[in-house]
Amino acid sequence: MVNTYQLEVVESTNKKDKPLHDQVPFGTIFTDHMFTLEYEEGKGWHEPKIVPYGPITLDPAAMIFHYGQTVFEGMKAYRTEDGRVLLFRPEKNFERLNLSSERLSIPPVDEKAMLEYLTELIKLEKNWVPATQGTSLYIRPFIISTEANLAVAPAKAYKLMIILSPVGSYFTGGLTPVIIHVEDQFTRAVKGGTGMAKTAGNYSSGYQAQANAKKAGNADVLWLDGIEKKYIEEVGSMNIFFKINGEIVTPALNGSILNGITRTSIIELLGSWGISVAQRKVSVNEIYEAYEAGQLEEVFGTGTAAVISPVGELNWQGKKMVVNNHQIGELSQKLYDTITGIQTGKVEDPLGWTVEVK
Numbered sequence: 001m002v003n004t005y006q007l008e009v010v011e012s013t014n015k016k017d018k019p020l021h022d023q024v025p026f027g028t029i030f031t032d033h034m035f036t037l038e039y040e041e042g043k044g045w046h047e048p049k050i051v052p053y054g055p056i057t058l059d060p061a062a063m064i065f066h067y068g069q070t071v072f073e074g075m076k077a078y079r080t081e082d083g084r085v086l087l088f089r090p091e092k093n094f095e096r097l098n099l100s101s102e103r104l105s106i107p108p109v110d111e112k113a114m115l116e117y118l119t120e121l122i123k124l125e126k127n128w129v130p131a132t133q134g135t136s137l138y139i140r141p142f143i144i145s146t147e148a149n150l151a152v153a154p155a156k157a158y159k160l161m162i163i164l165s166p167v168g169s170y171f172t173g174g175l176t177p178v179i180i181h182v183e184d185q186f187t188r189a190v191k192g193g194t195g196m197a198k199t200a201g202n203y204s205s206g207y208q209a210q211a212n213a214k215k216a217g218n219a220d221v222l223w224l225d226g227i228e229k230k231y232i233e234e235v236g237s238m239n240i241f242f243k244i245n246g247e248i249v250t251p252a253l254n255g256s257i258l259n260g261i262t263r264t265s266i267i268e269l270l271g272s273w274g275i276s277v278a279q280r281k282v283s284v285n286e287i288y289e290a291y292e293a294g295q296l297e298e299v300f301g302t303g304t305a306a307v308i309s310p311v312g313e314l315n316w317q318g319k320k321m322v323v324n325n326h327q328i329g330e331l332s333q334k335l336y337d338t339i340t341g342i343q344t345g346k347v348e349d350p351l352g353w354t355v356e357v358k
């Protein structure tokens, strides 16, 4: 191993108290340490460090502030009943980080090394992985461009960090179906844009639509394709599935939809049960027609945060589609129980998805 890859660990001498209960709002409490890695043109990624969690200093001309050259990931560490700590398909997150980076002209990282660094960080912060049912330690790797330069061009210097945040149960009172607004004014992403990357601008550009939807009593928006406003893409930070007259359907990855690891896992899990998922274009008209015909059986969002988020109602151009009488569908519940069961070691992991941190 080259010297620049040797991990340096600086332990915190001022450890924080852990939150007493796990009902903390998402992403507001951070652990004692964070991981940092630097990039410089000519030198590559170097100086891996685990240091006490805290603010960082950046030049006001750092390119991240001006042109938003940044990518991120979201994953979790779970506590099993017998006290072990599991990660869920973590290699997929670093693979996707590199895909996002490619789109944003950020240099790729060594995926294997990243997994090793993450493992060391989690090992050090093991006591921060909460044990209450439904809780986990949220992991946020991200990269920012740090070069001080106002030129509109890819930066020559970057910083990668991993921060950790204990999170409570997404649904405090059990799985609760949400109300979703089908957005036909604003656009999240278009083919050829950055929709397939986890990059900052995709999210802040959705806030206005989300705020409008919330004012009207919806929890989030379902985005349609940016050109015809006809085909379904995904929810804020979740992919979407429909059960129509027995068939499971999800929009095909088309370059503007984020390739969710939960989405992939659901398709593979259903496949292992002998149930195929049609990945194709799904028009909102098709969904409305299925609803009118009484064939819209289940709708659910999928993502790391909630795993499965049942949708109880879709609102589109003043038309209301109530799904399964605002109740959780049988398949949604079964998928939720199985995937969260695998993640926390309660259910056998036949597809080898979990990685123990030890």
Ligand SMILES: *Cc1c(COP(=O)(O)O)cnc(C)c1O
Binding pocket: 074, 198, 234, 235, 236, 237, 238, 239, 258, 259, 260, 261, 262, 263, 302, 303, 304, 305
């Ligand atoms: C992160 C994300 C998802 C879900 O991805 P997972 O890997 O399943 O967590 C879906 N859509 C968007 C826009 C996202 O940012």
